[in-house]
Amino acid sequence: MVMQSEPIIRRKLSDEVFARLKALIETGELQPGDEMPSERMLMERFQVGRPAIREAMQALANMGLIEISHGERAKVLQPTARSLLRQVDAAAKIMLAASSDSLEHLKSARIFFERGMVREAASRADAGDIAALEETLKRQQAALEDSDAFIAADMAFHTRIAQISGNPIYTAVSEAMLSWLKEYHTEMLIWTGRENVTLTEHEEIIDCIRRGNPDEAEQAMIRHLERSRTLYAPKGR
Known part of the structure; x- marks a missing residue:
């Protein structure tokens, strides 16, 4: 042996x-x-x-x-789920920087994730949740002259939808994906009138959630994210 x-x-x-x-x-x-x-x-x-x-x-x-x-x-x-996901922040950003394919995969994963989150929100949201979403939208409307504040309010809007689920893991995943994508947000593409399109789309999503219609909420979210995915591009492009 x-x-x-x-x-x-x-x-x-x-x-x-x-x-x-x-x-x-x-x-x-x-x-x-x-x-x-x-x-x-x-x-x-x-x-x-x-x-x-x-x-x-x-x-x-x-x-x-x-x-x-x-x-x-x-x-x-x-x-917590948030503290655990923060541990992979640096590695995730390195992975995204190393490959444009990784960025596209992340954008696709985000759409898949948010489709589920907005359906959950349309099924569960109460008056307080709707009011919180409307308040976040008001913050975004007031930030049209401040790109950093506008993007921060945009991230808060999407994370607030995830919070309606009541599952802290979903909230942490939303925060993580949005923070990774923020590194690739192309401000030049925002401040050409498209910011008003973003606001209109957010209003539509809130309306679908308010009416408790998961199918329409999902379709509104898909249209919004498919349209806005071009706002995230590798640096230097």
């Missing part, structure tokens, strides 16, 4: 510290809102130096498990 080689890999001290601290959070010994032990306490507990502790703590922060504030003890965070 031939034995395959199975080398034992020695881990860095910071990796070992990270694993132990992560286990404390996973087992509930450290709860969301709890302060992490001080660096000195951790150095004494694990018998390692300060660099290993700091590297491990930064790794935990990068995972969204703790929050590090200057001059204060780090605190354990409650993981």
Whole structure:
């Protein structure tokens, strides 16, 4: 019988510290809102130096498990869909920058996602939801001379539709996709009269949601996103 080689890999001290601290959070010994032990306490507990502790703590922060504030003890965070998706922000933007196909795939995925979200909104929206959408539209109408504010209100409008579902994962996905697309928003294409088309389309979507018609809401959203997908283009184009 031939034995395959199975080398034992020695881990860095910071990796070992990270694993132990992560286990404390996973087992509930450290709860969301709890302060992490001080660096000195951790150095004494694990018998390692300060660099290993700091590297491990930064790794935990990068995972969204703790929050590090200057001059204060780090605190354990409650993981959320939003914090989890934020961890892939940098990688997602690199992927999009590396391939125009990835941007097109993201735009198609957004249309598929928002078709479902607006159907859900048309089925579930109450008077408060409609009022919130109308208020967001008013903000956008007031921002015709400010492209940054106009785009921010546009993003808020679409995320508000996702919020009507009551599912925080849908809301987080909406926020993530819109933030990734924002990097490719071509302002030159907006400020040529098309901003008024966007406002009209948003009004139509709200009307369909108000009337509780999922089919018409879906078709209105598809028309809106298919028309506006040209507003997102690779940089330099």
